[in-house]
Amino acid sequence: MKxxxxxxxxxxxxxxxNKESIRKSAAGPKDSGSAKPDGVINPKLFExxxxxxxxxxxxxxxxxxxxxxxxxxxxxxxxRMRTHVxxxxxxxxxxxxxxxxxxxxxxxxxxxxxxxxxxxEDMAKKMPYSLNDAGKINWSFAPKGADDEYQxxxxxxxxxxxxAKVYRTLKDEKxxxxxxxxxxxxLATNPMPATGTNTTTxxxxxxxxxxxxQTQLFDYYKNSVNFTPEWFSEFMVRFxxxxxxxxxxxxxxxxxxxxxxxxxxYAGVLFPEFKKAPEWMNTGFETLSTEVQKxxxxxxxxxxxxxxxxxxxxxxxxxxxKLAEANRQIVGNIGTNFSQYLHKAAQVVMHFTYPHYFxxxxxxxxxxxxxxxxxxxQTSWTRSVLNRNxxxxxxxxPEDSELLYMATYGKQGTMPSSAPKAFTTSGYYMxxxxxxxxxxxxxxxxxxxxxxxxxxxxxxxxxxxxxLYHKGRNFFPDAGVYAYMSDGDNSGRIxxxxxxxxxxxxxxxxxxxxxxxxxxxxxxxxxTDIIATxxxxxxxxKHRRYAFFVNKTFFVLVDEGIGSATGTVNLNFNLCxxxxxxxxxxxxxxxxxxxxxxxxxMAIRTFSDAAISTVPFNGKVSYTLNVEAPRKxxxxxxxxxxxxxxRYITIIYPxxxxxxVQMSAVFTQPFQETGVALEVTxxxxxxxxxxxx
Numbered sequence: 001m002k003x004x005x006x007x008x009x010x011x012x013x014x015x016x017x018n019k020e021s022i023r024k025s026a027a028g029p030k031d032s033g034s035a036k037p038d039g040v041i042n043p044k045l046f047e048x049x050x051x052x053x054x055x056x057x058x059x060x061x062x063x064x065x066x067x068x069x070x071x072x073x074x075x076x077x078x079x080r081m082r083t084h085v086x087x088x089x090x091x092x093x094x095x096x097x098x099x100x101x102x103x104x105x106x107x108x109x110x111x112x113x114x115x116x117x118x119x120x121e122d123m124a125k126k127m128p129y130s131l132n133d134a135g136k137i138n139w140s141f142a143p144k145g146a147d148d149e150y151q152x153x154x155x156x157x158x159x160x161x162x163x164a165k166v167y168r169t170l171k172d173e174k175x176x177x178x179x180x181x182x183x184x185x186x187l188a189t190n191p192m193p194a195t196g197t198n199t200t201t202x203x204x205x206x207x208x209x210x211x212x213x214q215t216q217l218f219d220y221y222k223n224s225v226n227f228t229p230e231w232f233s234e235f236m237v238r239f240x241x242x243x244x245x246x247x248x249x250x251x252x253x254x255x256x257x258x259x260x261x262x263x264x265x266y267a268g269v270l271f272p273e274f275k276k277a278p279e280w281m282n283t284g285f286e287t288l289s290t291e292v293q294k295x296x297x298x299x300x301x302x303x304x305x306x307x308x309x310x311x312x313x314x315x316x317x318x319x320x321x322k323l324a325e326a327n328r329q330i331v332g333n334i335g336t337n338f339s340q341y342l343h344k345a346a347q348v349v350m351h352f353t354y355p356h357y358f359x360x361x362x363x364x365x366x367x368x369x370x371x372x373x374x375x376x377x378q379t380s381w382t383r384s385v386l387n388r389n390x391x392x393x394x395x396x397x398p399e400d401s402e403l404l405y406m407a408t409y410g411k412q413g414t415m416p417s418s419a420p421k422a423f424t425t426s427g428y429y430m431x432x433x434x435x436x437x438x439x440x441x442x443x444x445x446x447x448x449x450x451x452x453x454x455x456x457x458x459x460x461x462x463x464x465x466x467x468l469y470h471k472g473r474n475f476f477p478d479a480g481v482y483a484y485m486s487d488g489d490n491s492g493r494i495x496x497x498x499x500x501x502x503x504x505x506x507x508x509x510x511x512x513x514x515x516x517x518x519x520x521x522x523x524x525x526x527x528t529d530i531i532a533t534x535x536x537x538x539x540x541x542k543h544r545r546y547a548f549f550v551n552k553t554f555f556v557l558v559d560e561g562i563g564s565a566t567g568t569v570n571l572n573f574n575l576c577x578x579x580x581x582x583x584x585x586x587x588x589x590x591x592x593x594x595x596x597x598x599x600x601x602m603a604i605r606t607f608s609d610a611a612i613s614t615v616p617f618n619g620k621v622s623y624t625l626n627v628e629a630p631r632k633x634x635x636x637x638x639x640x641x642x643x644x645x646x647r648y649i650t651i652i653y654p655x656x657x658x659x660x661v662q663m664s665a666v667f668t669q670p671f672q673e674t675g676v677a678l679e680v681t682x683x684x685x686x687x688x689x690x691x692x693x
Contacts, residue, residue: 300344
């Protein structure tokens with residue numbers, strides 16, 4: 001009968017905690033008068049909450065006296081007063097809301113313009129798309145041409161927490177009223193599936209993100225006059241529904257399991273009053289303890305081979321360690337020291353960081369601070385965001401003076417080494433000559449992936465590619481990700497995943513079919529640093545690449561196409577953006593050069609022991625989802641016979657007058673499996689280079 005009465009009333013209405021709660025505000029809003037009917041309370045609340053939990057004695061007595069409204073009110077009052085549970089992600093005393101938070105909060109009030117990361121109707125104004133459909137919220141909406149990621153991120157409710165922060169700073173009730181009404185509508189429109197998951201509203205990542213967000217929303221809003229006992233009861237029931245869903249449906253593998261484990265740890269630790277809190281907490285920490293050992297390779301790189309997921313995974317583990325540290329009386333002796341598995345992972349981020357990180361952001365020509373390989377979202381990793389992560393790494397590993405150097409922008413600690421760096425398990429390599437803005441850094445990618453590389457994979461079929469940063473400019477930026485999967489033909493995503501739009505070798509312009517990259521050598525040979533890698537990208541063609549960093553000044557690449565394949569072998573180069581006057585492809589010299597007014601320029605020339613020709617093509621680059629820019633690209637082509645090895649030498653030389661640099665190169669020995677020897681000449685100076693494998 002109680003459930004029937006509750007159903008007739010059809011209300012929809014939501015907890016966490018912080019020692020910084022002020023008792024004056026924790027006392028909550030003034031009593032609005034006489035108790036409301038018990039039927040406004042979701043009776044499942046009393047099935048879910050452990051009324052024997054210390055502090056809930058009054059609520060238990062009221063419930064046993066059949067006073068459900070008063071009992072729910074007593075539980076809410078307990079949450080407003082409690083101080084023994086701490087959410088380290090928030091501060092209720094020093095809550096701050098950024099201008100971006102305010103934009104997101106206010107746009108949500110304007111025709112349901114809900115913030116979805118990287119998707120804007122007007123990017124200049126940071127104005128999200130409107131979900132208003134004849135006065136109702138269209139939760140199935142997706143912008144024209146958008147990929148599947150829009151719908152996935154929409155249901156993570158990314159504007160809710162910014163809205164709550166603004167409420168906490170302004171105490172304007174319109175923000176909590178918006179949250180209640182919008183979340184109420186979402187619950188009614190998107191009920192939990194009877195069985196299993198779906199790919200949007202009740203997919204594990206969406207549910208996990210909502211759970212973590214709700215642990216913050218509760219603390220920001222719990223003292224509002226609009227956070228009534230009836231809404232509280234509904235929030236708590238739905239919160240438990242989310243947590244139980246995550247226990248019931250663990251994701252098979254990958255980074256989503258980290259998010260899922262984290263959400264359960266938050267739910268169990270921050271809401272210990274739930275009967276199932278121990279199950280949530282134990283499942284969460286057990287998942288994380290397993291995944292921290294499975295998801296990072298021996299060299300420290302995350303298994304997705306994508307720096308965005310890599311940094312995000314470390315952050316998840318760090319935050320859970322802080323959660324356990326702040327609530328040790330709840331967590332107890334559960335193993336939560338993940339640091340021992342994360343040191344190498346933190347060092348990966350250090351070596352991926354471009355040198356202008358140490359200069360003020362306003363003085364940089366290139367606004368991105370990490371390479372864009374695979375599905376890395378470069379715009380996410382600003383200078384300040386990277387620094388916040390390095391500060392965390394320094395906290396986790398105070399004995400590492402190089403991480404201290406990164407955390408303090410070079411003011412303390414030890415400058416990391418400029419020797420060649422090889423992450424051989426994942427297949428990333430660095431050649432650099434320093435750690436300041438004027439330095440040079442080449443990052444090569446030759447990832448190892450078992451099996452095929454499907455279009456939905458975060459790894460791209462681009463083995464052998466590279467980026468080259470020099471004095472604040474990236475001369476060979478990676479193509480980027482542009483789009484995630486969609487229900488359409490995925491043409492945008494597919495275009496940016498093509499092997500030929502990366503700086504590597506192809507056969508007939510087709511994509512490689514295998515990405516099992518191998519490391520052959522990483523060494524310093526006198527004045528020259530050398531990296532050598534290879535990959536059997538096609539069944540009958542293996543690409544071997546030697547990268548020589550000569551005098552830590554310029555680069556010489558040797559590319560060999562080895563195998564029985566016949567047809568056209570292409571050596572592809574995709575250049576930085578620039579006008580026709582700034583970036584030039586010179587087909588008769590099989591190369592290119594830049595002519596930027598600041599004098600920071602590069603000359604590129606390719607040579608061979610066989611006939612070659614250069615064919616320009618229209619390239620593109622994308623640093624932000626669904627945003628692209630044109631650039632110049634070209635392929636140096638060679639017709640290969642069955643018994644022939646396609647061999648190229650490419651000189652990449654920095655010069656203020658790149659157009660006038662005189663270069664030549666020849667092999668000084670025929671092809672050998674055991675190494676290579678060559679001679680290059682630049683403006684009359686000869687360099688004899690060799691590498692023995």
